[in-house]
Structure formats: C-alpha cells, structure tokens
Amino acid sequence: MPIGIKATVDVVFKKIFGSTEHSRLTLHFLNDLLPLVGRPLATSITILNPFRLAEFKGEKEVSVDVLAQDERKRDFQIEMQVRSDRAPPSRLLDTWARIYAGQLKRGDDFRLHNPVISIWIMEESLFPEPEWLHRIELWRDAGGPSRFGEQLLLIVVELQKWASLSSRAPRAMFGGGLERWLSLLVEGQNLEPESTDFAGLDEDMKEAVDIMEGFTKAQRARYTYDRRMDWIARVKGWENGAREDAEAAEARGLERGREEGREEGREEGKHAKALEMAKILARLGVAMDTIVEVTGLSREEIGER
Numbered sequence: 001m002p003i004g005i006k007a008t009v010d011v012v013f014k015k016i017f018g019s020t021e022h023s024r025l026t027l028h029f030l031n032d033l034l035p036l037v038g039r040p041l042a043t044s045i046t047i048l049n050p051f052r053l054a055e056f057k058g059e060k061e062v063s064v065d066v067l068a069q070d071e072r073k074r075d076f077q078i079e080m081q082v083r084s085d086r087a088p089p090s091r092l093l094d095t096w097a098r099i100y101a102g103q104l105k106r107g108d109d110f111r112l113h114n115p116v117i118s119i120w121i122m123e124e125s126l127f128p129e130p131e132w133l134h135r136i137e138l139w140r141d142a143g144g145p146s147r148f149g150e151q152l153l154l155i156v157v158e159l160q161k162w163a164s165l166s167s168r169a170p171r172a173m174f175g176g177g178l179e180r181w182l183s184l185l186v187e188g189q190n191l192e193p194e195s196t197d198f199a200g201l202d203e204d205m206k207e208a209v210d211i212m213e214g215f216t217k218a219q220r221a222r223y224t225y226d227r228r229m230d231w232i233a234r235v236k237g238w239e240n241g242a243r244e245d246a247e248a249a250e251a252r253g254l255e256r257g258r259e260e261g262r263e264e265g266r267e268e269g270k271h272a273k274a275l276e277m278a279k280i281l282a283r284l285g286v287a288m289d290t291i292v293e294v295t296g297l298s299r300e301e302i303g304e305r
Helices: 010-017 020-037 089-101 159-165 178-190 196-200 203-217 219-260 262-283 288-295
Strands: 045-047 066-070 075-081 116-122 133-137 152-158
Touching (some): 010 020, 010 075, 010 219, 020 045, 020 133, 152 159, 178 203
Parallel strands (some): 075 116, 116 152
C-alpha cells in the first residue's frame, strides 16, 4: 500500500530536513546540491531552528524555513514552496537579507557577517526558462565572481520542470545524488514500504521514508498532517475563488473602460482583484505585512483597524 504522505507538505518537509536527530539527511542533501552550484561541501552542520510539531497546530501560516550552519560558518536557509506566486524574486531577496542582517547586533563589526545560502524548492515553476536549477549570485561588471558573491547565493530548484525533463523521476530515488531527494519530494508518497523495492533504497532514503511513514502511525502527527493538507486545499480554494471573482470584476472594469478609457478599467479590475485577495488573506490570519507585500496595497486601502 502506498505511503500516501507527501514530503512537500510543510510539517513533513521540516521534520525530514529540520530535525536535529536527522541532521545527517540535511547534510547529505546539501552536499548533493552544493557541487552543482560550484560551492564546497560541508563537513558538519548544526540545525538552528529544530522541528517542533507544536508549530503546526491550527490553521495558520507557518514559517517552514530550515536554518542550518556548517563548520565554515556558512548559514543555510532551505524552504519548500508549493505555490510559486508566494515566492516572487523580491521575497527571495528579502528572506536572504533578513537572515544576513540578523546575524549581527547593533554595534557589531560588519566583518563578522557569515555567508548566507538560500535554497528554495518550488513545487511549481517560477522562471520561464526550461532549466530546473537556478543559481543567483553577484558578479562584477567585468565578468567573473566578486567578493560579494561569497556572501550571497540564492538557489532555486523547480520540481515540476525536473520531473518533466527527467525520464528517471519515478526511479531516481533508487539512485544517488540530488535526484534521489527530488524524486522523494515528487514521488515519495507513492512508495510502498512493504514492497521489495524498498530494500533497494539507500540508508538516507530509508530514513526519510521512515519519517514520512511515522505520520501514518502516530495519531497526533497524522492529525497535524491532515490539518495541514486541509489548510493547503482551503487556501488554494480561496485563491481560485478570489481569482474568478477578481477576473469578473476586472471584466466589468474593462467594460466600463471601453466607455471611459481602457486603462482606467484595467486598473479598476486589478485593484478589485488585489482587494479581494487581501480580504481572503486577512480571514486566513495572514500577517498584515505579508498581505501588503503580496497585494501591493497600502494598509489604508486594506482597511487595517
């Protein structure tokens, strides 16, 4: 029987990659990825924000970043995003900047800053190019890496593109390197632990699958997983409904725009779409700062009290 647990769900993802007792998995994941972007391997890592099941209680946004540091004092941020529209480039940079700035206290020597490597795993596509692995860093205008590039690195992995390009996606879990981790995220829920195939997995994959299977056995963990799945489905439903309502509002705005000017109608439709999205996010308990960032509206337009 398939395990039926998706490794991309926030509570499962952080349990696999953000647990102190399973930090070996995080280390091996990083060391399978870093050579692909030209960075040296890590010898050891420390999880800075260990997994806690209580974080995921209730229906709310949860910060599922995995934060770790290696022996070189490089800080790693790993985040799983199931919707690319929640992670525009500005958010990727903002998250990196917050981690980088948060390393120092007021008055500290700026030379104490450590490099920050942000890794974003997207279930949906973010960039139009066909490549599934993207490296974003700073370069000098004369060409070649700069000293600044040692401090900043953003890595984006697009699962949807990888799965469509790789004919080995369903079987890659039985191989090595980064592809086994991507296959776990894409196909892991279909694995049958009782099957003979399971014996062919390496120790990392067996440990990860065991964590996933734990969500089917522990009542509290399973309840939390089901709540998170309901939450994701509900948010997507609200977004789809908001999109349909906003499109209708935009159409009405465009119709009026034919009489008063197309541009005015288009702006009205966009504004109505943003307002509708703001109402939905507010009902879901999303922080006001996040609503402002996502919708582009001001606090006054949203009507904060």
